[in-house]
Amino acid sequence: ELDADNNWTVLRYADVLLMCAEALNEVNNGPDTEAYNMINAVRNRAGLDPLPTGLNKISFARAIEHERRVEFAFEGHRWFDLVRTGRALDVMNTYFDGTITIQRYQLLFPVPQSQVNINPQLIYQNDGY
Numbered sequence: 001e002l003d004a005d006n007n008w009t010v011l012r013y014a015d016v017l018l019m020c021a022e023a024l025n026e027v028n029n030g031p032d033t034e035a036y037n038m039i040n041a042v043r044n045r046a047g048l049d050p051l052p053t054g055l056n057k058i059s060f061a062r063a064i065e066h067e068r069r070v071e072f073a074f075e076g077h078r079w080f081d082l083v084r085t086g087r088a089l090d091v092m093n094t095y096f097d098g099t100i101t102i103q104r105y106q107l108l109f110p111v112p113q114s115q116v117n118i119n120p121q122l123i124y125q126n127d128g129y
Contacts, residue, residue, distance in 0.1 A: 012072075014042045014071050014072075015072070017039070017042050018038065018039060018064055018067060018068055021036075021038040021039045021064055022064050024038075025057055025060050026057075029057055030057040031057070036050070039051060039064060051063055065081065065085065068081050088102065089107070105126065105128025108127075110125060110126055110129035111125050111126060111129075
């Protein structure tokens with residue numbers, strides 16, 4: 001029996017391919033053929049040309065970042081991708097151009113007070129909260 005009529009996609013194949021391409025780029029200190037094949041499979045399905053070959057580790061990582069941004073638009077991945085890659089402060093503060101400033105403490109969620117109340121071993125809160 002279902003609790004609701006909502007069908008939520010938990011993980012898409014494009015997400016798996018892009019995560020694997022990102023991991024290969026990291027462990028190999030740059031993209032290999034397999035990493036290119038994975039990102040290009042996502043691009044091909046979307047009707048896009050393959051990425052140019054010869055990208056270095058940083059350029060390939062930025063290509064994956066862009067691909068994830070457009071592939072998962074409105075799916076709630078962007079913030080977590082930026083935090084995971086350590087680019088959230090730079091990207092968001094550049095985007096807001098001083099109108100809003102994202103602080104380092106905002107990269108972590110607060111520990112819920114309800115959990116602090118029931119677990120005496122949680123004796124600290126994340127900085128800034």
